[in-house]
Amino acid sequence: MTSYKSLKFLKVENVGDFVYKVTLNRPEKYNALNLEIWGEIGDCFKLIHDDPDCRVVILQGEGKHFCTGLDMSSGSVLGMGSSDEQDQARKSRATRRNVEWMQRQFTYVDDCSKPVLLAIHGYCMGAGVDLATACDIRYASKDAVFSVKEVDVGMAADIGTLNRLPKIVGNQSWVKDISLSARNFPAGEAFQFGFLSRVFENREEMLTEVSKFAKLLALKSPIAVQGTKHILNYSRDHNVHDSLTYVATWNMSQLLTEDVFKAGLASMSKKPPPPFSKL
Numbered sequence: 001m002t003s004y005k006s007l008k009f010l011k012v013e014n015v016g017d018f019v020y021k022v023t024l025n026r027p028e029k030y031n032a033l034n035l036e037i038w039g040e041i042g043d044c045f046k047l048i049h050d051d052p053d054c055r056v057v058i059l060q061g062e063g064k065h066f067c068t069g070l071d072m073s074s075g076s077v078l079g080m081g082s083s084d085e086q087d088q089a090r091k092s093r094a095t096r097r098n099v100e101w102m103q104r105q106f107t108y109v110d111d112c113s114k115p116v117l118l119a120i121h122g123y124c125m126g127a128g129v130d131l132a133t134a135c136d137i138r139y140a141s142k143d144a145v146f147s148v149k150e151v152d153v154g155m156a157a158d159i160g161t162l163n164r165l166p167k168i169v170g171n172q173s174w175v176k177d178i179s180l181s182a183r184n185f186p187a188g189e190a191f192q193f194g195f196l197s198r199v200f201e202n203r204e205e206m207l208t209e210v211s212k213f214a215k216l217l218a219l220k221s222p223i224a225v226q227g228t229k230h231i232l233n234y235s236r237d238h239n240v241h242d243s244l245t246y247v248a249t250w251n252m253s254q255l256l257t258e259d260v261f262k263a264g265l266a267s268m269s270k271k272p273p274p275p276f277s278k279l
């Protein structure tokens with residue numbers, strides 16, 4: 001069974017106060033994603049999903065860059081699981097399975113019950129952008145450079161960017177501009193179009209501020225925070241009517257939490273929130 005300690009390319013730290021820090025840890029390759037690290041991302045966020053000691057995650061990259069995308073030296077990712085003896089249809093099915101597996105690993109981040117705050121520095125390319133779109137809140141330092149690089153390596157991006165990014169920024173024209181051209185664009189532009197929440201002068205300042213924000217979220221009711229992420233994701237993927245029906249049903253049970261009373265009392269008396277039970 002996977003544990004945090006068994007992960008080779010991801011460093012997972014419980015930094016206290018219910019905050020976990022997850023670091024892509026392959027700095028000598030600028031955190032390029034081979035299949036092992038790809039799978040570890042999924043394994044890690046599956047664990048975090050049910051971990052009562054974690055209420056908020058900070059995701060970052062070790063070294064000079066956050067992530068330069070797919071590991072271009074790891075051979076044909078797409079051919080995995082197929083053999084020369086197979087006919088074309090069977091080979092194609094294997095390709096489909098591989099792409100879906102890769103998509104799933106990032107979807108574990110999107111579906112993770114805990115909010116994932118992403119701190120980007122340096123390059124964020126290709127699969128790095130795919131991963132970023134699966135996170136809940138994105139920050140970057142001024143030095144960050146982005147590229148939806150896939151067109152320049154001969155493919156349509158298929159791990160999330162083309163699916164999630166338009167919903168994040170709500171601007172098809174800009175998404176097509178950056179995705180068709182595969183051009184580099186700076187953090188300021190990513191902020192301007194709504195991909196980032198904030199841009200910081202440097203990485204150090206970003207990590208300090210993101211840690212403060214993570215601690216703030218972790219002090220709040222986990223029932224309320226996790227419910228809010230879940231409902232926002234649901235409403236992103238459904239129409240307003242269905243989403244209203246869903247949140248009414250969700251809150252049939254979740255409004256019965258003791259947290260409503262505890263948080264409400266603290267809020268009314270202008271006191272800091274009380275400690276909430278683990279979830």
Ligand SMILES: CCC/C=C/C=C/C(=O)SCCNC(=O)CCNC(=O)[C@H](O)C(C)(C)COP(=O)(O)OP(=O)(O)OC[C@H]1O[C@@H](n2cnc3c(N)ncnc32)[C@H](O)[C@@H]1OP(=O)(O)O
Nearest residue numbers: 028029030032068069070071072073125126127149150153
């Ligand atoms: C079904 C598939 C679904 C997934 C699709 C995903 C697609 C994508 O992610 S597209 C984007 C792919 N990434 C790239 O094309 C970037 C490739 N890297 C570069 O262009 C340069 O490394 C870069 C401009 C980022 C930096 O250049 P610089 O001169 O500063 O450094 P380098 O000497 O090139 O790199 C340092 C070492 O890191 C290795 N490396 C960096 N990125 C990758 C990568 N993506 N894949 C494999 N290796 C990478 C680089 O080879 C150097 O290693 P070494 O030679 O051992 O020192």
